[in-house]
Amino acid sequence: MNMNWCLIKLIKAAGIPTLLISLTACSVMSREECLTADWYTVGYADGADGRPPSRIGDYRQDCAEYGVRPDLDNYRLGHRSGLDRYCTEANGFQEGVEGNRYKGVCPYPLEANFLAGYNRGKQIYQAKREWKNIQDDLRRASSELEEFDEKINKKERELVKDGLTSARRAEILQDLNNIRYNKQQLQHKIYQLESDERWSKQQYNSLRFRDSW
Structure with missing residues (x-):
């Protein structure tokens, strides 16, 4: 609601580092919005978005500068009507699937009913997040496996060089054995991650299809 003006003002006045700290100081409502606000509609919009009624305190603070006092009664009426739209089982499910935090407004x-949908949706969100986390672990492990292959190739090339002392050759062989052992351990880990990834994907899809809205 006037965020662009606020950002420009902060950038000019303080620069980027201070801007990051000062963003919360940006006003929620502009002068024009304070002067023309339909407080029932403002309350309805906040309720329909799941915002707490305490948000009117932000409006009160912003609009005081322009001599405007929010109509608390109309705001509350609108907010309550907005909650009728927000606090449904279907909307709770969507909020849960998106991983949004429930602010206890219903x-x-x-x-x-809202929580029944929200909890089912949250299960899907968590299952998807777990699946994605395992996929990330698998990608990292696969990349690490490639690095082990490069290290092994490097050590094998060192091993066939001319002029190596027996002590140096033994040292290279020991390094090579250690790398191969660590690679083997990583391969076991990858095998387990692949199994976990398949299971997590199955769990996510099972929940998604069972509880789709």
């Missing part, structure tokens, strides 16, 4: 009569 009134008691609506909260049970």
Whole structure:
């Protein structure tokens, strides 16, 4: 809502490092928005987005500069109506799937249905995150395996060089054996990760298809 103006003002006044610290000081409402606000509509929009009613405190602070006091009663009425739209089982499911945090805004009569959907959606989100984390581990391990192959090739080339002393040759062979052992351990890890990845993918897809909305 006037964020661009706020960013420009902070950049000119403080520079990038201070900007990162000062972003929270940006106003939520501009002068024009304070002067023309339909507080029922503002409350409805906040409720429909799952924002807490305490957000009106931000509006009060911003608009005080322009001599405007938010209409608390109309804001609360709008916010409550907005919650009727937000606090549904289907919306709770979507919030959970996206990994959004529930801020405890739903009134008691609506909260049970919202949480039923939210918890199912959160299960899918967590299953997907676990699957993706295993995929990341697998990619890192595969990259590390390639590095071991390069190290082995390098040591094998060293081993056939002319003029090596027996002590140096023994040292290279020991290094080579250590690298091969570590590679073998990594291959076992990759095998386990591949198994875990298949299982996690199956779990994610099972939850996704079972609880799709």
